[in-house]
Amino acid sequence: MENKEIELEFSIKSGAPEKQRTACVVVGVFESRKLSAPAIDIDRASDGYLSDILRGGDMEGKAGSTLLLHKVPNILADRILLVGLGKEREFHEKAYCDAIASAVKTLRDTGSMEAAITLSEIPVRKRDVTWNVEQAVISAHAALYRFDHLKSKPNETRRPLKRVIFAVSRRGELKYGEVGLAHGLAIARGIGLAKDLGNTPSNICTPEYLAGQAQKLAKAYGFRSEILDYAACDKLGMGSFLSVGKGSDKPPRFIVLKHEGGAKGEKPVVLVGKAVTFDAGGISLKPPAEMDEMNYDMSGGGAVIGTFRAIGELGLPLNVVGLIPACENMPDANANKPGDIVTSMSGQTIEILNTDAEGRLILCDALTYAERFAPEAVIDLATLTGACVIALGAHPSALYSNHDPLAREIEHAADHAWDRVWRMPLWDDYQEQLKSSLADMANIGGRPAGSITAACFLSRFAKKYHWAHLDIAGTAYQGGREKGSTGRPVSLLVHFLLNRAQK
Numbered sequence: 001m002e003n004k005e006i007e008l009e010f011s012i013k014s015g016a017p018e019k020q021r022t023a024c025v026v027v028g029v030f031e032s033r034k035l036s037a038p039a040i041d042i043d044r045a046s047d048g049y050l051s052d053i054l055r056g057g058d059m060e061g062k063a064g065s066t067l068l069l070h071k072v073p074n075i076l077a078d079r080i081l082l083v084g085l086g087k088e089r090e091f092h093e094k095a096y097c098d099a100i101a102s103a104v105k106t107l108r109d110t111g112s113m114e115a116a117i118t119l120s121e122i123p124v125r126k127r128d129v130t131w132n133v134e135q136a137v138i139s140a141h142a143a144l145y146r147f148d149h150l151k152s153k154p155n156e157t158r159r160p161l162k163r164v165i166f167a168v169s170r171r172g173e174l175k176y177g178e179v180g181l182a183h184g185l186a187i188a189r190g191i192g193l194a195k196d197l198g199n200t201p202s203n204i205c206t207p208e209y210l211a212g213q214a215q216k217l218a219k220a221y222g223f224r225s226e227i228l229d230y231a232a233c234d235k236l237g238m239g240s241f242l243s244v245g246k247g248s249d250k251p252p253r254f255i256v257l258k259h260e261g262g263a264k265g266e267k268p269v270v271l272v273g274k275a276v277t278f279d280a281g282g283i284s285l286k287p288p289a290e291m292d293e294m295n296y297d298m299s300g301g302g303a304v305i306g307t308f309r310a311i312g313e314l315g316l317p318l319n320v321v322g323l324i325p326a327c328e329n330m331p332d333a334n335a336n337k338p339g340d341i342v343t344s345m346s347g348q349t350i351e352i353l354n355t356d357a358e359g360r361l362i363l364c365d366a367l368t369y370a371e372r373f374a375p376e377a378v379i380d381l382a383t384l385t386g387a388c389v390i391a392l393g394a395h396p397s398a399l400y401s402n403h404d405p406l407a408r409e410i411e412h413a414a415d416h417a418w419d420r421v422w423r424m425p426l427w428d429d430y431q432e433q434l435k436s437s438l439a440d441m442a443n444i445g446g447r448p449a450g451s452i453t454a455a456c457f458l459s460r461f462a463k464k465y466h467w468a469h470l471d472i473a474g475t476a477y478q479g480g481r482e483k484g485s486t487g488r489p490v491s492l493l494v495h496f497l498l499n500r501a502q503k
């Protein structure tokens with residue numbers, strides 16, 4: 001059983017909104033009752049119909065509010081949907097994306113087959129047409145995302161909306177809009193796949209399942225793929241990675257994906273994603289509260305697979321390698337025990353003081369494996385620490401890097417993708433917290449600066465190349481009743497790769 005994707009068709013258009021022959025034209029209204037430029041066009045053509053309605057008090061323009069109008073005079077569209085944009089001075093990225101989402105959700109619930117959305121014409125400070133269209137596609141796609149195939153009766157699916165046209169204000173902007181459309185669609189599809197993988201519970205989404213999904217993707221887009229099983233990893237000396245899965249009856253898989261879009265011999269970018277399909281903590285068992293969310297502990301790996309989907313859609317002229325160590329962290333007679341010492345593929349030994357600090361144990365061997373590709377850069381993504389959630393919450397991913405230009409490149413891509421990061425220190429001073437009297441290092445650094453000491457641990461395995469680490473524990477999914485994957489940081493990674501491809 002799979003989550004069936006019902007995709008919207010997107011296109012772009014320029015031209016007068018009053019002349020759009022479509023089921024619904026969506027126009028924005030700022031607070032208080034200030035019409036956006038396309039709304040002014042509709043208002044003029046209809047002899048002040050919108051102004052009358054606003055004056056009557058039906059709509060203030062508050063963010064999130066909507067008002068559907070039928071039979072607006074002199075307008076070719078069947079309906080006009082007014083969407084509140086909030087205060088014009090505060091119309092930044094978030095307000096823009098939220099407005100697109102509320103427009104699309106209202107359209108879904110009101111029976112139009114097709115709609116022309118003019119919100120994409122409204123300028124957002126420091127952003128251009130390409131950005132507006134790309135974010136509109138991503139936000140619209142996200143607003144309609146659902147994951148209900150595991151309910152015995154799926155949510156009601158009366159959804160006539162099939163086509164969405166985003167408006168740009170001038171003909172000359174169409175070509176920039178097209179770029180945004182293509183990028184947005186590829187990213188949206190990548191995010192959709194990452195969400196599906198994240199939302200699939202751990203009794204279904206096992207290491208083998210993830211390997212199967214990667215292979216399916218490889219087949220669809222022509223990637224090379226390689227799946228290493230226990231024996232193959234053992235032969236490579238991945239003693240740290242393999243130790244984590246020992247308490248589980250689900251066998252581990254080390255997934256390798258390769259996109260060879262660049263010149264032969266060109267050094268690849270390597271993306272490494274933590275994929276613990278369920279993190280019970282192992283013998284250092286987690287408390288029950290929120291343990292149900294630990295199926296999302298494979299989100300790093302899911303984001304790598306999602307990014308590969310976007311890479312395939314875009315046919316990026318780059319060499320990219322994806323590495324996904326996948327396993328399950330469970331308590332069992334055979335599981336890692338606190339105090340055990342394992343030997344990593346790098347030869348460095350690790351004293352496992354807490355079996356719940358397993359992410360770094362699987363990533364370190366993947367980072368060593370990455371050396372064989374002589375990478376241009378390595379970026380790993382992991383739901384690595386609860387401490388990261390305490391430090392930064394749900395908005396930025398934590399960024400660490402051993403190379404300032406790489407860090408800046410990622411910061412830039414993150415800002416452009418509106419998939420933000422915040423750089424954290426990786427100072428030598430913190431390394432001392434990882435001291436062990438019996439092995440080369442311990443796998444935990446105590447309570448202070450937990451996200452930083454986890455990154456410091458990884459840095460010891462990433463000395464041979466330019467490397468960055470993203471702690472996505474706070475950004476990859478949302479917990480609680482609105483539980484669900486966000487598909488982050490697929491958008492950031494795709495932008496990073498797009499920028500590299502254009503160099």
Ligand code: BES
Pocket residue numbers: 279281297354356357358359383384385386387389444445450473474
């Ligand atoms: N997967 C968790 C990190 C996590 C916690 C992600 C909460 C999302 C929400 C990771 O494997 C873990 O358990 N980390 C420990 C490390 C500690 C034992 C040093 C943590 O953060 O508590």
Ligand code: MN
Pocket residue numbers: 279281355356357358359
């Ligand atoms: Mn853990």
Ligand code: ZN
Pocket residue numbers: 276279297356358359383384
């Ligand atoms: Zn974990």
